[in-house]
Amino acid sequence: MTPFTRLHAVAAPFTADNVDTDQILSKAFLKVTTRSDLGPALFHELRFTAAGDRRPGFILNQLPFRTAGILLTGENFGCGSSREHAVWALVDFGIRCLIGPSFADIFQGNCANNGVLLVTLDPSECSALALAADGRRFGVDLEACQIHVSPERTIQFKIDPQLRVRLLNGADTIRQTEQFDVALSEFELLDRRNRPWAWTSPPSGQRIGPR
16 A cells, blocks of 8 residues: 655545445446556546546546546545445545545545545535635645645644554555564464464464464
8 A cells, every 4th residue: 555645736626415436436347356447437427428528517527637636525425335446446546635524434444445545624624625726736744734725824634643654654454453463473372372272273383363
């Protein structure tokens, strides 16, 4: 997972409420198992007509928002299906940060496991940012927990401390667990001595776990 430290990118305002994961990535694109090549399918029904032509009114079809790295969202973004592919599509398009008033729970977890920063702000601050998103680049600094809107304006945001460290280090849940590998091995050796009947074989250098 790519670490997230700082991002300087165009911010695209797409502030509709209750945008679900089927809108983010239609079920028609869920057959793949890789995380690449899904960017063109992001918001497919909203971005393209049935004939495959770009819809000029959709924000990500307009310049300079076609290269947006930050998405300004509405309430409850990412609701609906738990499909992780929706986050893969956002990342493959180039979006690494979403700023909005609220996000769906499972969507938040999927973003955390794919290096996407979600920033939750007061609705009034989100509305002000959407108005300020006139094609300029915003700076997002996870180390300082700040959004740099302009030289005169900086917004401080809060994030769970453990999640912040995970994103800074580029650690998904598997890598986060692996950092405790030594402690887990020591516990297993002790447990083997205390409860030998619970283990299927003697230590062999591989963790096999209790029955």
